[in-house]
Amino acid sequence: MQQFFFAESKAFGSRVEQLFNFIHPASVALWNLRWQVQGFVSASPGATEAELSGRFSSGSGIKASNLKEVCVETPWESQMGQFAQIVGANMIALYEGWSEEIFFKLTGKRPGRGPGPSKDIQFPSRGQFGRVTKGVRDVLADMHAIGISSEMKAAFFPVYSASKKYSHNELDGLTALYRYHKEIRNSFMHGGGLASKVAEAAWRNASTLTKVDIGGKADPILTQITEGQSITYTIEEAIQLADVIIRLVHTIDAELSYSSQAEQYFLDAWKASSGILKLQQLPTDTVRRDRRIAKICRKVGFVTPADPAAAITLGKRAGMIS
Incomplete structure (x- = not known):
């Protein structure tokens, strides 16, 4: 189960789930359609496109064109490559959208055309993999330098950072691998599927990575990229990208959960929760008190705190409990 601190991260997790809830059955459906069309064409070699469309798309509201070309003449690997591009483009868009929203929440500024946190977060750190900014x-x-909440770090960070997807030590390797996928996406979208010089450089950086660098069970899945040459992208690579981005969001979300801005976000959510004043008076019994603060935290959309006393300190300081 995914656990995120910020609402934007929770929305990201939901959208990723929606994407794969579409991709998985859609790819299975295409596989079965291919099998059925191939069987029909084998039995009726002279079947027309109109006959195929009528047989396999009737009732869908969609006119199926070129079913013979799609299901008989086109290799399955080619179609899986199309699914891979859909997954890759959507995952990158979700990550970019998440980064813009999370840093707008924390800084109050929308990203401009130049550098900024929502764009810089998509690159390895300065001095890593040729990065000079x-x-x-x-x-x-930078975000921690603005302010850190020791109470938030004690109360919530241990829980969010306990996720199997939390990958703080691998951030540079993960973002280097992300750049490989991002430049492939850019080449498809802006270069007609031909690799750019930047894409080749991103591949060279990613090709130095091992499973240790990305915290995985296996080395990264990569296909060599050469400037000016057509790019091949596989569904295995796209699934790898999804895991990379999910791990980046888990890690960054956890790291930002103890910023001073996160403390204010937590308290604002607490104050805005309906019926929360009924829980204002804490029991004197320690066990019941800890259960009460855990109930409050879950009610306002967060996890049971690792350190109930730290959450209580936050609530008392804000006048929410006594």
Whole structure:
């Protein structure tokens, strides 16, 4: 089960689930359609496109064209490559949208055309993999420099950072691998599927990574990229990208959960929760008190705190409990 601190991260997790809830059955459906069309054409070699469309798309509201070309003449691997591009483009868009929203929440500023935290977070840190300007760790350091809440760190960070997807030590390797996928996406969208010089450089950086660098059970899945040459992208690579991005969001979300802005976000959510004043008076018994603060935290959309006393300190300081 995914656990995120910020609402934007929770929305990201839901959208990723929706994407794969579409991709998985859609790919299975296409596989079965291919099998059925191939069987029909084998039995009726002279079947027309109109006959095929009438047989396999009737009632769908969609006119199926070129079913013979799609299901008989087109290799399955080619179609899986199309699914891979859909997954890759959507995952990158989700990550970019999440980064813009999370840093707008924390800074109050929308990203401009130049560098900024929502863009820098998509690169390895300064000095890593040829990066000469700010990257992922630099952005987190900047946010922590603005202010850290020791109570938030004690109360919630241990829970969010306990996720199997939390990958703080691998942030630079993960963002280097992300750049490989991002430049493939850019080449498809802006270069007609031909690799750019930047894409080749991103592949060279990613090709130095091992499973240790990305915290995985296996080395990264990569296909060599050469400038000016057509790019091949597989569904295995797209699934790898999804895991990379999910791990980045888990890690960054956890790291930002103890910023001073996160404390205010937590308290604002507490104050806005309906019926929360009924829980204002804490029991004197320690066990019941800890259960009460855990109930409050879950009610306002967060996890049971690792350190109930720290959450109580936050609530008392804000006048929410006594």
